[in-house]
Structure formats: C-alpha cells, structure tokens
Amino acid sequence: MLPVHLQFPIRGGDFHSAGEASSGMKKALSKLGVDPSAVKRASVAMYEAEINAVIHAGGGEADVEIFADRVSIVIRDHGPGIPDVGLAMQEGWSTAPDAAREMGFGAGMGLPNIQRNADDLTIDTRVGEGTALTILVRFHRPAPTAPGPEA
C-alpha cells in the first residue's frame, strides 16, 4: 500500500504560525491511531526541526510519509546551512538571534532533542545552499533507547 503523503509549507521568520506543520502531522498520526508515545516522539522531533527552519533558515517545506510501521519526516530549507554539524549537535550550542531568544528559543536543545526522539536522523547540509533533516520514527520501538546525551 502507498504511504500517506503530507506536505506543509514552513514560512520563514513567522514565529506565530511556526509549529503548524508538526501539529498537522500530529493530528494525522492521532487520527490514524498510532501509539501515543510514537506520536509524541515524532511531533517533538518534527516541531524542533520546523522551528529551526523558521529561525535559522528563512523557512522551507516539510514532507511527511506515513507507513503502517513508521513515519518519515523530511524538513528542507534553503538557508545558510550548518558549517559544523558536530558542534550544532551539542547541547547548549546556539546561534539563535535575540528575537528568537525572546520567544523562548535558543537554548541549543533542539537538535539534541531531535536526536533523542528519532529512531534515525540524517542531516544533509551544505553551507550556502541549505539543510535537509530526515527524521524516522518507528511506531513500536522494541527496547528503550540508550541514555540520551543528558544522562
């Protein structure tokens, strides 16, 4: 069977509507009856990636494919790219502008949180061209993950 395919635009710099894409995906997963813990992990991961596209990259788009056993989420932007992914993945590292910090973003927790919640994460980024995050969340994860970076 074909997966259910959802697409959402992500508007850059628009804090107000930021989160609409992940919220739309969450609604879909809930309607489908996916187990609540997987819904939560998928929406947390997608929300953080969506916010990053808004804050750091001037927006982009989200592509979501839902299968019977997993959801695959691609968040693509045409922003500045991430020069040092290793650094960006560290907890607390952030280049968020003041405007974003005033809104409560910029703790440098987003990427680590995506890593924690995803079963698989690929970051494809080119400086000057943009970034694409591919997040995979399986619906029934057999065993709990190894301790996250915070442990």
Added chain:
Amino acid sequence: MELRHSVRLDRDKCVGCTNCIKRCPTEAIRVRDGKARIAEPRCLDCGECIRICPHHAKSATMDGYDVLSRYDYRIALASPSLYAQFGPPATRAMILAALRATGFDDVREVAAGAESVTSATLAELLDPDRATALPLISSACPVVVRLVQMRFPGLIPNLVPFDSPMEATATVARREAAAATGHDPSRIGVFFISPCPAKRTAARQPYGRERTDVDAVIAIADAYPRILACLEKMDPVALHEFEARTLAGRDGIRWGNIGGESLALGTERFLAVDGIHSVIEILEEIENERLRDVVFVEANSCIGGCIGGVLVVANRFTARTRLKRSIESAAVSPPAHDVAREAARLLRWTLPLAPNPALQLDADLELALAKYERLERIAKELPGLDCGACGAPDCRALAEDIVNGEATEQDCIVRLREQLRGTLETTAPEGGVD
C-alpha cells in the same frame, strides 16, 4: 439506554445554524436534516455549545432535588464556586447553613478535599521518579482529563494521579457520616452542587477509580433560588453551629478560580490556563516539550475557572470578587507538606487511564491509512471555504464524514451548485444560463 452525557439538545429549539459545530473542540457536532446532533463518544461535556447557542437549544441534564428522597441521610457538597454566587452580607457559614436547609442533613466543603489534593500533589512533585513526566497537569477538571485521553493521549502520564476534590470530599463525607450516624453507607446520599455538566458525567463515568462516591449532581443554578430563600429566613441555631465549625482553609477555597490550585502549591514554576481552546494550545506546547521551566500546569475548561462554569448564576467577574471575600475571611490552610505522603496514599487513582480512540479513523492502522488517503483526496476536491453549510465544521471534517460513510459529496452546497450549473450548461440552449 442510560445517557452517558449530560449536555443535551432540544430539537424543537434548534434552527440548524452553524454556531455550535464551529465551537466544539472535538468536532463532535454535525447539523443533519436541519438539526444539530452530538456524537456522544466525542463529547467532552465542556458546555461550549450551551454557551454559544443563540437559541438556547443546548442544555444540561442534571439531577433534581427529587433524588434526595431516595436516601435516608443526605449530604450536600458545596464547591468554592457556590460561595462565589452570593454577595454580602452572606458569609460562608450562612451559605452552608442555608444549603443544608434546602433539604439536606449535612453539608461538606469540597474546599477541604481540595486541600488534601494539594497535599498529595506536593508529594508527587517532590517524588524523584516524576522527572520523567513533568509538568504535572491538574486532573480536577473532568473536561481536561477527557480531552487529554482523546486528543493528547501521550500526556496521560502527566495527569495528577489523584481523586478530584469532589471525589475526595465525597469519600470522606460518606465514611464519616456512616460512622457518626450508624446509617448503612449505601443509604447515605452524597450530592455535589455543581457549576458544570462535566462533573455529573464524571460522577457517572468515574476516572481513575472503580466507583464514585457521588450519588447525584445538582446544578448550582437549581440550588441557588432555594439557598437564597433559606438565607432570608436563616435559623440562628443552625448558623451558630456552622460558625463554630472549623471551615476549610484559604488554599482550598482558592481552587474556585483559575490560578488557585497553583497558588495553593506554593511553587512559582506553574502555569495556569483557562478556556478550553487555550487549554488545547498549552497542551500542544507541553507535547512539543516546550514548557521546560514549568513543573505544574493548572488547566480549567471554563474561562475564569469553575466560577465560570456553565451552570452558575453570577457572571464570572462578580463571582471573582465574591470568592475573594470568602478567601480572605478564611483561615490560612495548615502546611500542605505535613500530610503530603498520607494524602497521596489515600487519594491515588487505583485504575489506569486509557486513551480514548473516539477521534481515530479505524482501529486497524492499515485500514486507517487507506481511509486517510481517501480523506486527503476528497478534502483536496472540496472548495476549502469551511462555510459549515454542509453541517460539518469545516471541509476536512466533511471529507472525514464521507470516508466514514456518514455524508456524501452532495452535502457540499458549493459543489452541488457547480454540478448543477454543469448540468444546466449541457442541457440548456445556447446562452440559456447566466
């Protein structure tokens, strides 16, 4: 069949407008054949449709005073929102005495149960194992609990796992009355005087516990005129009796308005949100793990908290001022810490809370996927005006109804008009239309 819900529709008054279908937080209402219809499994009993209906076609089915005669000994439970209905010179002792005089053998303050729930919640907040499911979300408003089960099942572990103040008070009231009077517990009637229909539903379908200790739920609006009448001919002996009683403390009474439950906890790391649609926004944020610096979330379906319930009499602004009087004249509550562990032990839910699948397309994920795909296809073909003329709150909801076999594409007036125009164009002579 026993009605599971308290919010009802009066078909004669309903004119089939779209006010309620647009307001319902779970999209539970459709207009079919010119009349609104509530899909029972999705109804949260929040009362939003009662509030918004300009024709007063929605109402709440509550218990009446006639149920009192079924019991040998009758106890009324007075909630803080009841105190908020009466202005000066009525004092809390007067209100309680008057309430008893309306037909009860005793009255109990739900504020006392609220103080116990505060203690138990404190114990839970201090429990190191809790770190996994923070913030704690208050479970005192039954609408919020049902909303979480239906729309945010991932947050079930965050709910405060204790009886509500209503249940906590009812349990103690029945036990103590049985001991003091010798009545068989089953012959004792416990009646909650309620600001909302949701509390009645909660008493009929209890959550977290096997059975309820609340036998019936009477609307504040029903008790109000009777209490007023009794206030006017206040019996001084009864009044003296209540003035001599130790009444509930400040922290319990505060619960009547939004923010009160949080203040009682004595932490600054709380967030209080009122109004079902705002509650949904905050629950979204919690699910996205964006409320990082908060350990407790107080969520009330009604704007203003329970003083804004749909079955009260005073408007919530007057009610707030009146409640403030009761709060300020009350004694300071004993420190909640002292009895925290004991309260947590006594009040802890004995049954787990299950997710409610009422919003799901199908119990089978494969079938649900197929339905969802069809839903998406249909939704794309609908005009996207969200006009509500089809009887569904928006075009997507109609698409879902179609997939579920409950509506057809012809229910969309805009599409029907297009189709009609198409037929006319092919059958009418040259230049015959427009």
